[in-house]
Amino acid sequence: MAQHVKITLEVDTDKLFINKGRPSRNQVVTACKLSDDNGGKAATLGCLLFFIPAKRVKSFTTNIGPNSVIQWVGISKNSNDAVSIDSIVYRYSRHSTNFFDTIVLQPSAGAGKIVKEEVRAGKSLGQYEYFINFKVEHLGKWHDFQIDPRLKMHAYVDAGQG
Numbered sequence: 323m324a325q326h327v328k329i330t331l332e333v334d335t336d337k338l339f340i341n342k343g344r345p346s347r348n349q350v351v352t353a354c355k356l357s358d359d360n361g362g363k364a365a366t367l368g369c370l371l372f373f374i375p376a377k378r379v380k381s382f383t384t385n386i387g388p389n390s391v392i393q394w395v396g397i398s399k400n401s402n403d404a405v406s407i408d409s410i411v412y413r414y415s416r417h418s419t420n421f422f423d424t425i426v427l428q429p430s431a432g433a434g435k436i437v438k439e440e441v442r443a444g445k446s447l448g449q450y451e452y453f454i455n456f457k458v459e460h461l462g463k464w465h466d467f468q469i470d471p472r473l474k475m476h477a478y479v480d481a482g483q484g
Contacts, residue, residue: 324440325390328359331454331469333396335403339460356382356471382471383449386421386441392473393438396456404459406435411453413470419448421473447475 331354338345338353345353386392396405410427412420421441429435450473457464 325360325387326393327384327386327390328393328395329384329471330357330359331355331394331396331405331407331456332357332399333403333405333456333458334399335458335460336400338458345465354467354469356469358384360385383474384471385474388445388475389441389443390475391438391440393436394454395436398458406457406459406464407437408435408455408457408466410437410439411455413451413453415451417449418451419445419475421445421450421475441475445475449474 334353334355338349340349384392394407394410396407398405407429409429412418412422412425414420422439423442427437427439429437451470452473453468453470455466455468457466459465
């Protein structure tokens with residue numbers, strides 16, 4: 323039976339858009355939080371504007387097992403705003419293994435833009451480095467951002483065990 327893991331990106335748009343104009347790097351860094359339902363600890367991440375190098379982002383790693391089904395959802399901490407997951411993109415590096423059948427994972431059809439994908443059968447243990455491309459709607463305008471967390475595959479991981 324496949325293990326289901328839900329990864330939630332929560333954006334505090336009050337922190338992100340406290341000033342008019344493009345958010346500062348500090349606002350972006352403190353506005354995002356990732357968590358999962360597999361015993362992972364919430365971590366504050368640096369959300370990237372597309373022009374900020376990825377090396378400045380703190381990593382968040384979700385532990386998964388073989389044949390896991392991973393679901394990424396975005397939520398806003400503020401009820402007047404929205405967060406939409408646009409894609410999950412494999413980030414090639416010598417330390418990264420692609421756990422899925424494609425490089426770019428697209429959202430499911432329907433409202434909410436949720437990305438859900440099953441780990442490809444027979445994938446070896448290792449680490450999957452990727453980008454979450456997402457949009458934040460604030461005051462009727464959409465803004466693009468990117469973060470780069472990790473998935474780490476273990477031989478077996480029970481829900482609630484990190």
